[in-house]
Amino acid sequence: EAGVAQSPRYKIIEKRQSVAFWCNPISGHATLYWYQQILGQGPKLLIQFQNNGVVDDSQLPKDRFSAERLKGVDSTLKIQPAKLEDSAVYLCASSSFRAQGGAFFGQGTRLTVV
Amino acid sequence: GNSVTQMEGPVTLSEEAFLTINCTYTATGYPSLFWYVQYPGEGLQLLLKATKADDKGSNKGFEATYRKETTSFHLEKGSVQVSDSAVYFCALSLFSGSARQLTFGSGTQLTVLP
Numbered sequence: 001e002a003g004v005a006q007s008p009r010y011k012i013i014e015k016r017q018s019v020a021f022w023c024n025p026i027s028g029h030a031t032l033y034w035y036q037q038i039l040g041q042g043p044k045l046l047i048q049f050q051n052n053g054v055v056d057d058s059q060l061p062k063d064r065f066s067a068e069r070l071k072g073v074d075s076t077l078k079i080q081p082a083k084l085e086d087s088a089v090y091l092c093a094s095s096s097f098r099a100q101g102g103a104f105f106g107q108g109t110r111l112t113v114v
Numbered sequence: 115g116n117s118v119t120q121m122e123g124p125v126t127l128s129e130e131a132f133l134t135i136n137c138t139y140t141a142t143g144y145p146s147l148f149w150y151v152q153y154p155g156e157g158l159q160l161l162l163k164a165t166k167a168d169d170k171g172s173n174k175g176f177e178a179t180y181r182k183e184t185t186s187f188h189l190e191k192g193s194v195q196v197s198d199s200a201v202y203f204c205a206l207s208l209f210s211g212s213a214r215q216l217t218f219g220s221g222t223q224l225t226v227l228p
Contacts, residue, residue: 004157006157031213031214033216035218040221041220041221042118042203042218042219042220042221043158043203043218044218045215045216045217048213048215050213055210055211055213056210056213056215091157091158093157093158093216095214095216100146100163100165100207101145101146101148101163101165101207101208101214101216102146102148102160102163102207102216103160103216104160105150105157105158105159106157107155107156107157108156108157
């Protein structure tokens, strides 16, 4: 079974530029999460999808971050414009009902804003 | 709201020492509990889980018991190896509306010295 795929692995951009991350979840997983992990901290949920609908985006900075999940499969997370404090690892995870709440994570995208 | 509190790190042990990483939680309801491990440059991997009170999760020599009375899920291993060096995250999952939320602690860095 293929795992959660994310790209790119690394990205360096200047502040005020835009950037997009892509995630392909495990086939058949209805739930998709985007987390932000700042160095030395635990993952913080940005947005959670159930199929192609948003179930939680309460911690997503909507003035600069956006996300979509097309056809309930792949997802993209965009930042526009980026700030220095957005430097972090962005983790995508997916889950199914059988996982009883556990999730499978991709390797993450390390974003550096300079 | 739901939250997870982990013992502060970093933790440094000698090979073959006994490991305990404390985790307590606050939740409105009966969550599933998880331990995830993150190796350098990697995403999070599910280490073990427990879905109801008194359940014991175990994997790769690690164990944790779901203690409802103390709202705890402490991670233990009898004899650590250098290869166990990583960051360990405690997490809980609970239904909120129609989907499960997955909330993480801040992580505990473990370094095992030969």
